[in-house]
Amino acid sequence: MSLLTTTALFVLTAIAEIVGCYLPYLWLKDKAPAWVLLPAVLALLAFVWLLSLHPTASGRVYAAYGGVYVTTAIAWLWLVDGIRPSGWDIAGVALCLAGMGVIMVGAAQR
Template structure:
């Protein structure tokens, strides 16, 4: 799988996980509809399915995915929560994405 497809799949996967966790948060912390866990469950099921689409070892995928999740969560902080990330947030995201790239795209024998 080429790098662009891998990154795209990771991005969609991260969004599915964040939405799946954010909807119950809205219900439990913000007093929103009790029905929000229903679409959250579908989103989390999609998250698990999306992780299974990578053609490499599960442990490697999970480790690398964590780096993308961190970056997407920081973007979510800005876009959804309305909180501008600090320079440290951005640096941490860059480090996490670098780790993801090393794990996923390093030459293998």
């Protein structure tokens, strides 16, 4: 699987997870009707399925996926919630992606 394909899969997985958690949050905060729980369940099912498509051992996938998840969550904060990321947010994303890179390079060395 190419780096581009793997990255796209990580991003899609993160979006599915975030949507699956965000919609119930909106419902719990009385900002959305109960029917949003159905697409939330579907998003979480998609999340689990997408995670199963990742090409390497699950523990390493979860660790590397975490870097993309954090990046996607900060992008969501900006694009959906309308909150511009701070310098601290950007620094945290950079650290997470650097950690993910170390994990993936290490996996490629095996």
